[in-house]
Amino acid sequence: MRIIIAQDYQELSDRASRIIVGLITEKPDAVLGLATGSTPIGLYQKLIEKYREKVLSFEKIKTFNLDEYYGLSPEHPQSYHYFMRKQLFDHVDIKPESINIPRGVGAEPEVLCQEYNEKLKTANIDLQVLGIGNNGHIGFNEPGTSFNQETFVVELAAETREANKRFFSSIDEVPRHAITMGIKNIMEAKKILLLASGVSKAPAIKRLIYGPISEEFPASVLKNHPDVTVILDREAASMIK
Numbered sequence: 001m002r003i004i005i006a007q008d009y010q011e012l013s014d015r016a017s018r019i020i021v022g023l024i025t026e027k028p029d030a031v032l033g034l035a036t037g038s039t040p041i042g043l044y045q046k047l048i049e050k051y052r053e054k055v056l057s058f059e060k061i062k063t064f065n066l067d068e069y070y071g072l073s074p075e076h077p078q079s080y081h082y083f084m085r086k087q088l089f090d091h092v093d094i095k096p097e098s099i100n101i102p103r104g105v106g107a108e109p110e111v112l113c114q115e116y117n118e119k120l121k122t123a124n125i126d127l128q129v130l131g132i133g134n135n136g137h138i139g140f141n142e143p144g145t146s147f148n149q150e151t152f153v154v155e156l157a158a159e160t161r162e163a164n165k166r167f168f169s170s171i172d173e174v175p176r177h178a179i180t181m182g183i184k185n186i187m188e189a190k191k192i193l194l195l196a197s198g199v200s201k202a203p204a205i206k207r208l209i210y211g212p213i214s215e216e217f218p219a220s221v222l223k224n225h226p227d228v229t230v231i232l233d234r235e236a237a238s239m240i241k
């Protein structure tokens, strides 16, 4: 894993955007794996700026998102479909048919997973953006998930629902299930870019860097991947030497 420590969130976002701009410049039809959560918002803002400055175009880009809450329609303001439109897609020239996100409604969850997993089989993701949960989750792969897992319905950990309740009016409204790319799907990306910002992520980053590779800490699987870049701000890096 290559570790970059940025001064602050702005620099973290800027460095991440430069990696993606470099990729798109080299390969205008690149396939991007995208993440939600607050961490990549700054990266998406930088990409929108670069698009407006005509440094890059998303016209030939395809995207695959990591996850979606089960039971939330694409119009629900807390759905990841909605998040991606507001944070990135509505502001760039990506073609709607090039956007792939697991469906959160419309069929039984197992059917939705199978449908998304089929798409991923031919996706050939060039670069996957990841955040990290406080418990080491990536996508919504919670501790204990097999490293061989493909797209599946996950029951969200109590701590994950707690961490995400800030976006809902009460804990009861936070969905109990999500559909997520599995760890196996994530590991198939050619490159991985993991971002972490803020002091609350420091213990998870310490465990990622110094801890063992274990299904009890899902992000640790990334040590088995040949091309991972981790970008941290100083706070997220505060527990590593």
Ligand code: GLP
Pocket (backbone or CB within 6 Å): 035, 036, 037, 038, 039, 040, 066, 067, 130, 131, 132, 133, 134, 138, 139, 140, 160, 164
């Ligand atoms: C969410 C998402 C993850 C994200 C993580 C951290 O639950 N499913 O993809 O990486 O939690 O979110 P944040 O960036 O807001 O800290």
